[in-house]
Amino acid sequence: MPADLSSFTIESVRAAVRQRTTTAAQLAEACYARIQKEDGQIGAFLTLSRERALEQAERIDRMAADGQPLPPLAGVPVGIKDVMVTRGVRTTAGSKILAKYVPPYDCTAVARLEAGGAIVLGKLNCDEFAMGSSNENSAFHPVRNPRDLSRVPGGSSGGAAAAVAADMAVAALGSDTGGSIRQPASFCGVVGLMPTYGRVSRYGLIAFASSLDHIGPLTKTVKDAAIMLRTIAGRDPMDSTSADLPVPDYVAELEKPVRGLKLGVAKEYFAEGLDDEVRHAVEAAIDQLKKLGCEIVPVSLPHTPYAIPTYYLVATAEASSNLARYDGVRYSYRAPGARTLSEMYRRSRDEGFGTEVKRRIMLGTYALSAGYYDAYYLKAQKVRTLLTQDFEAAFGKVDAIVTPTSPTAAFRLGEKSNDPLAMYLADIYTVTADLAGIPGISIPCGETKEKLPIGLQILGKHFDEATILRLAHAYEQAA
Amino acid sequence: MKVTDKDVAYVADLANLELTEPERAGLGRDLNSILDYVDRLSELDTSDVPPMAQVSDRYGVDQSKQGSERFAYASREDKPDGLRKSLPHKVALEIAPDTDGTFFLVPKVIER
Numbered sequence: 001m002p003a004d005l006s007s008f009t010i011e012s013v014r015a016a017v018r019q020r021t022t023t024a025a026q027l028a029e030a031c032y033a034r035i036q037k038e039d040g041q042i043g044a045f046l047t048l049s050r051e052r053a054l055e056q057a058e059r060i061d062r063m064a065a066d067g068q069p070l071p072p073l074a075g076v077p078v079g080i081k082d083v084m085v086t087r088g089v090r091t092t093a094g095s096k097i098l099a100k101y102v103p104p105y106d107c108t109a110v111a112r113l114e115a116g117g118a119i120v121l122g123k124l125n126c127d128e129f130a131m132g133s134s135n136e137n138s139a140f141h142p143v144r145n146p147r148d149l150s151r152v153p154g155g156s157s158g159g160a161a162a163a164v165a166a167d168m169a170v171a172a173l174g175s176d177t178g179g180s181i182r183q184p185a186s187f188c189g190v191v192g193l194m195p196t197y198g199r200v201s202r203y204g205l206i207a208f209a210s211s212l213d214h215i216g217p218l219t220k221t222v223k224d225a226a227i228m229l230r231t232i233a234g235r236d237p238m239d240s241t242s243a244d245l246p247v248p249d250y251v252a253e254l255e256k257p258v259r260g261l262k263l264g265v266a267k268e269y270f271a272e273g274l275d276d277e278v279r280h281a282v283e284a285a286i287d288q289l290k291k292l293g294c295e296i297v298p299v300s301l302p303h304t305p306y307a308i309p310t311y312y313l314v315a316t317a318e319a320s321s322n323l324a325r326y327d328g329v330r331y332s333y334r335a336p337g338a339r340t341l342s343e344m345y346r347r348s349r350d351e352g353f354g355t356e357v358k359r360r361i362m363l364g365t366y367a368l369s370a371g372y373y374d375a376y377y378l379k380a381q382k383v384r385t386l387l388t389q390d391f392e393a394a395f396g397k398v399d400a401i402v403t404p405t406s407p408t409a410a411f412r413l414g415e416k417s418n419d420p421l422a423m424y425l426a427d428i429y430t431v432t433a434d435l436a437g438i439p440g441i442s443i444p445c446g447e448t449k450e451k452l453p454i455g456l457q458i459l460g461k462h463f464d465e466a467t468i469l470r471l472a473h474a475y476e477q478a479a
Numbered sequence: 480m481k482v483t484d485k486d487v488a489y490v491a492d493l494a495n496l497e498l499t500e501p502e503r504a505g506l507g508r509d510l511n512s513i514l515d516y517v518d519r520l521s522e523l524d525t526s527d528v529p530p531m532a533q534v535s536d537r538y539g540v541d542q543s544k545q546g547s548e549r550f551a552y553a554s555r556e557d558k559p560d561g562l563r564k565s566l567p568h569k570v571a572l573e574i575a576p577d578t579d580g581t582f583f584l585v586p587k588v589i590e591r
Binding site: 101102103104105197198210211241303305306308309310312313320324327328329330331332333334338339340341342343344345346347349350353355358359361362363365366369375376378379380381382383384385386388420421424436437 | 482486487489490491493494495496497498499502505506509510512513514516517518519520521523525528529530531532533534535566570571573574575576577583585586587588
């Protein structure tokens with residue numbers, strides 16, 4: 001029996017399973033025991049898929065017993081954010097409207113993880129339809145930060161970050177539309193990687209904002225994130241926006257030197273609103289990277305102050321369209337007793353969606369409606385071009401850009417839940433990468449005086465995850 | 480106040496939401512405060528800036544292609560014979576709220 005789940009990484013799990021010092025089944029059971037013990041107070045899991053997990057674990061253990069070569073994630077217990085569909089395992093998107101939805105197919109990224117040997121323990125709590133920055137918008141229950149139970153784990157992949165931070169899973173899959181992988185990774189002290197738009201198939205990811213949605217890993221180490229990305233990345237015929245580009249060997253790339261790489265630092269990311277402790281930690285991390293031989297180059301991303309308004313128009317417009325599918329006809333919740341079709345639609349959606357989802361559907365519908373389309377949606381699309389051009393200009397001079405992941409460490413439950421705008425501003429340093437489609441990683445870079453984790457964000461060029469992983473790995477090893 | 484009660488009712492109607500009175504009042508307030516904030520976009524002159532609907536408009540696209548052909552990675556190798564496998568009828572109906580075994584059932588469409 002594994003004594004200490006906290007010591008396991010993807011690599012060490014695979015080695016232990018291969019050497020038969022533990023089995024995939026024992027590891028999965030150890031995780032379930034820990035979930036049983038810890039998750040009552042954290043709330044990271046919504047559904048456990050024990051049968052599916054143990055079946056897969058047996059398959060891996062048979063391969064190990066037979067001395068067969070093991071896949072890269074052999075025996076690794078993972079959790080899946082509940083916005084990725086899983087065949088035969090309830091998938092809710094954190095919403096009452098899908099509370100009983102048992103999908104008939106698997107998300108490509110989940111299928112690839114399992115083909116890579118991973119054990120899917122269950123489905124992880126999140127803000128409803130991934131809309132939120134604190135996980136307080138889950139229709140089921142909030143998630144608490146394992147580092148301080150009075151604080152939020154971040155969102156929307158709060159369950160994913162908390163599960164990894166609390167050693168209830170060795171790794172997790174999350175999704176990022178405006179920061180939903182990186183910000184919770186930062187709040188919980190784990191690694192969170194958002195790949196380039198198009199690098200990982202979105203097939204089977206419940207759509208929030210299709211031009212901004214990304215799937216990516218949350219892990220304990222940068223190397224684990226590299227292994228996960230390598231496993232889930234690459235062209236998928238089921239997603240026409242997935243890129244038909246070769247997938248590098250990210251793990252091999254980690255070992256390349258970082259000396260001589262040019263790192264951009266943008267003053268717009270160190271402006272008003274940034275907490276002093278976060279600023280000091282991030283500046284210290286930048287100094288560390290400089291000591292490792294990187295050249296620090298000032299860059300400007302002048303349209304950054306316009307990122308949040310742009311994001312909340314683009315994302316809500318797309319969401320209002322995507323969420324029109326929840327009509328109570330084919331698979332989502334249907335309100336009982338409606339006498340007409342129109343009444344059935346309205347009552348099902350009224351009862352099924354939570355407040356934040358309704359707020360965003362309303363804002364998005366308004367921004368797309370006749371008379372407002374040009375002023376809001378089209379305007380935001382144009383500013384999205386400007387924000388992207390900012391990055392194109394900066395990446396003409398540097399290899400990567402370093403910033404804080406979030407302006408503050410984890411805030412308290414309830415602190416921002418009655419003020420939508422304050423909550424939206426929690427994503428101020430992360431939304432730009434989603435809008436521009438570039439990759440970004442958040443890695444731990446110290447703690448506040450109250451022992452709350454702080455995150456360093458490294459942004460990279462389009463399809464250049466290898467460089468940001470390499471920088472993150474070098475920092476992690478040195479820190 | 481940009482968004483009036485009448486606007487909230489109109490937009491809710493477009494979005495197929497009914498909303499209670501308190502919900503409408505609250506959403507009206509929220510929409511006004513969010514729209515006040517997003518108005519800062521009007522500070523930027525974007526008259527010569529092309530809109531960006533998605534990332535692949537800018538990356539990885541063969542610009543020589545036109546129309547839907549230009550849409551990034553739009554090939555459909557999942558449809559070699561023009562037909563894509565769909566869910567079996569039975570499986571699709573199993574997860575529906577109401578069916579007669581052949582079709583999805585819904586309340587009557589015509590209101591009078």
